[in-house]
Amino acid sequence: MTTASAYMSVEQMIPILVSTLVAATPLIYAALGELVVERSGVLNLGVEGMMLIGALAAFAVGVSSGTLLLGYLAAMAAAALLSLVFAFLTLTLQANQVATGLALTLFGIGLSAFVGRHFAGLPIHAMRPLVIPWLSELPGVGALFRLDLLVYGSIVLYLAVDWFLRRTRAGLLLRAVGESPTVAHSLGHPVIRIRYLAVMFGGATSGIAGAYLSTALTPMWVEGMSAGRGWIALALVVFATWKPLRVLLGAYLFGAVTVLQLYAQGFGLNVPSEMLSMLPYAATIVVLVIICRDPTTIRLNQPASLGKSFHPDA
Amino acid sequence: MIESVSGTGPRLVLRGIVKRYPTIVANDGIDLTVGVGEIHAVLGENGAGKSTLMKIVYGLTRPDEGSIEWEGRPVAISSPAAARQLGIGMVFQHFSLFETLTVTENISLALDAEIEPAALASCIRDVSRRYGLPVEPHRLVHGMSVGERQRVEIVRCLLQSPRLLIMDEPTSVLTPQSVLKLFETLRRLAGEGVSILYISHKLDEIRALCDVATVLRGGKVSGTVQPRSETKDSLARLMVGSEIEPCQLRPRQPGPVRLELTGLSMASEDPFGTSLQAIDLRVREGEIVGIAGVSGNGQAELLAALSGELQVADRGQIRICGQAAGNLGPAQRRELGLTFVPEERLGRGAVPAMSLAHNAVLTGAHFGMVRGGLVRNGAAREFARATIAEFQVRGGDERSAAENLSGGNLQKFIVGRETKLAPKVMLVAQPTWGVDVGAAQMIRQALLDLRDRGVALLVVSEELDELFMICDRIAVLARGRLSPPVSTAELTLESVGALMSGGANDAPADDASPGPGGREAKARLDV
């Protein structure tokens, strides 16, 4: 961005910045939710599937009822319900978390495609921006204050998650469970219940992320429209070394990559569009390599019980 | 002490406690009465049912039958929170602390009420000062020594002013000096009227500390005695049910050096690990060298460096039978004549879900069980059958999965397997950890037999008594440094303890007062 900025005026920069914030928003919701899930020691690879279900639920309910709020509630409920299936299989029935998460994604793709066939091609009224008085009338930067509610909400969610994990006893307990469910259990804490709640929180935020795709980012329903964003959100959590602030920054980085790819052709770059579309995926691989290169970073930050089954009666 | 607070009824009465698991009856009609201010030992060997009984008292598990009376009224203890409500606290054998959290955070998670962190920190300081248990509230647990961790656990219990404190094998990880310190604290608590349930299998400690002992054997009470008026032998008989023959360490002139470490240094890859610093050691043919010390002082790292699971850059720092081996992997070192019995039996020394025959292939590949890239199942079965017969492995045959064997029998199989691979050098970690007395005896004898056949053995163990029993020489590993090995005959428990606390543990030097230990060291535990 910095090198490019030399050739851009502020008027050109602001729209890019706005698009970046918007493109990052679904990633923030999905990744912050998954971060909470992983901090409790559970690895849910089903984010992509839950996002699709959320996208469809929001679109379907939004179109049918004409109220986006209902659509968002439906998205949260539907994705949380799907995550409940995951929680039941992995936490109560002790199924392998990796396999169950994959199943969740495959199931979510299938279910959303199946139910969504009636909704393909229908129009929807996209979410209206929240215009902040006075600030939004500023020249140039005013555009930053005419974004939709969910963009601001993503920052509020970051603040809330950060405060929860660092400042509350419940957050402390969640981290403790993620580090050692055995110890938490021996102190009498309800490990399984805590993990259930964490998984369902992650489900609900994935639902919001999906809903944002189908009602704000590209207001329509298309089969498989999340296009790997759920997986990128999973990668973001690793990239962020399980820290909320770095999730936020990582999401903006990815947002910027996505947006630059769209603007690149406008700058007269003669690169095939497919190559540019590869950028977010290639960038994901690159940042993963950068973060994981030093195993100590991961070992110091990754919740110690991540991905392992825990059974209180063994 | 007891007299001063007696007169009221007993604090805790257990009647006819039964707890069944799918494969075993862990507690079979256990009665137990603990008085006010009484230090009550629960004694028994591994698998006798001590831990299950304590989990019942602490509400971690519920009995199938039987009743619990607390200060005169019947209670059902449904959870640890309920136990804490009654006034029961527990210090676990494997500490229940979260590594990445601070002391204050750890303690707050065990309290049922939420307390401001600052207020809690000052409470912690108060209690730690009052009982002489120095603890720094803001430190992270992962940098702490075992002794410090135990103090955190005890302070955590004391903050809730318990009337019954359960201590599960509290000294298994402490240096002799820290043990004395712990006893002081416990006596003081008892003097204030706190009842203490003290779980242990160490007879000397129980005789030194406890007022009453309930001895468990095979899930039943085999006797309730006053340990001070018992001898070690009579207690051991109650615990084991038969006489145990002591091992014989026959004098023997060791041969040439088989395993040689010269300035072995290795930075730990694990941020929570210990780096090894310039370790020198020679193990000769026909001798057993013991490495004492509290786990977490570099034991895991040293064993990994020796077995080849971790490799050192300077290959000359490790020589096996004269060959530089520092850069070789485990399989290559095995071909030089090294075998290894690891501490973790299930999951490291053996694959839980695989048959014993397939577990033989794990380390026996170069021993005719793999040819031309193919596994020779017949040879593996033959080898496993022979090992089972020779080392009296019970409870399964060569087709049984490793996870279906008891700890002792699996350990016999692993020791047998590594023995039958014709080692010239053998590493053994915690040879009898969690193993019943009979199997422990047989395993120690097997190690001594290997020594007498001219194998060089290096044994890493937390059980000092065991090292004194089977080792020719003993060295101490503390904070990644190894003391020069000294002939066992010239050592006492105190001198080893001093070496252990010299670097690793935090017992201050003034703590090393001459206790009852001189006598004990020479007594050499027979069990």
Next chain:
Amino acid sequence: MSEWPLRLEKRPRPSALMRIAAPSIAVAAMLVTGFIAFALLGKNPLSALYIYFVAPVDSLYGIGELLLKATPLLLCALGLALGFTANVWNIGAEGQFTLGAITGGGVALFWGPALGPFALPAALLAGALGGMAWAAIPALLRTRFHTSEILVSLMLVYISQLLLAWLVRSPWRDPLGFNFPQSKVFDDNLSLPVLFAGARANIAFPIALCLAALSWFFSARTFAGYRMRVAGLAPAAAAYAGFGEKRNIWLALTLSGAMAGLAGICEVTGPIGRLQPSISPGYGFAAIIVAFVGRLHPAGIVLSSLLMSLLYLGGESVQLELQLPAAVTGLFQGTLLFYLLAADLFVGYRLRRRHRDSLAEADPSGTETVRPPA
């Protein structure tokens, strides 16, 4: 759960019977769910199930289609299963499949005429190598930089699909193809011979069966296969024994990549006959389910690939006959895997009636374990 009249009890040892029975239970549960779902959609459930599961295979042509669609699933799943047994999670078979189609297809397009009778074997080999190279990327990143092979292999799926889309839109587009984004049709010497007249199934199926036998031999008899099983069941034991982790990761990923690549080139030299943007209805992902339902065992995978193939055919069949979307296939696939994972519980646990006088509840000492896949 404590209120239920039944309670779960850990079996003293895992049930071998349940290990085999669980997939059948899962299939039965899937059929029951299908029955209910069709009824809710207002279709006659019995005839809908007939249309889904029987009608597609009541002719020789139908059987041929069954084998045709089972082939890529079987090839991909065999490779994935090798990795899954060793705790190596390649979930990018779809990408390796695409790369195999690209490299093999490239050989077919540019050297097809020149190579004559060797063109087909050369294309197949190039396809397998392409898939292998694509899978080598996550292997390299995992062994060198500790990067999760799950995420990397998945990202490479999207990249490979975009690569294919670009190739057929631009450099490899058929100049006489009315600007459709597709390559020209491969020459005749490049199409896989069909198995029997009147059907589309080709010799790739028997090749896949041979590979299934080989892969059984590999995991059951060779030391390399043994090392991979140990790595999956007990990673610490593998380290203790000195079975290098890196070797297993490379082996698992390159073998599964080669198999997926082979599946890809077989698909384009078989039923498709050219390169085009979309060459797979998600075979690479469905193969994950195939591998699990087949218990990661080659014999089981042969059966489950046929079952999964039937799910695809049934989806097309209900689309034609009942005007239901083909996406119903994905629904059945996901449901099947869920039921299987749930049924797996009974391998390690059994249901017992709760004793009225029993106080038993949550038991002692929690333990943590990494469970081997399924």
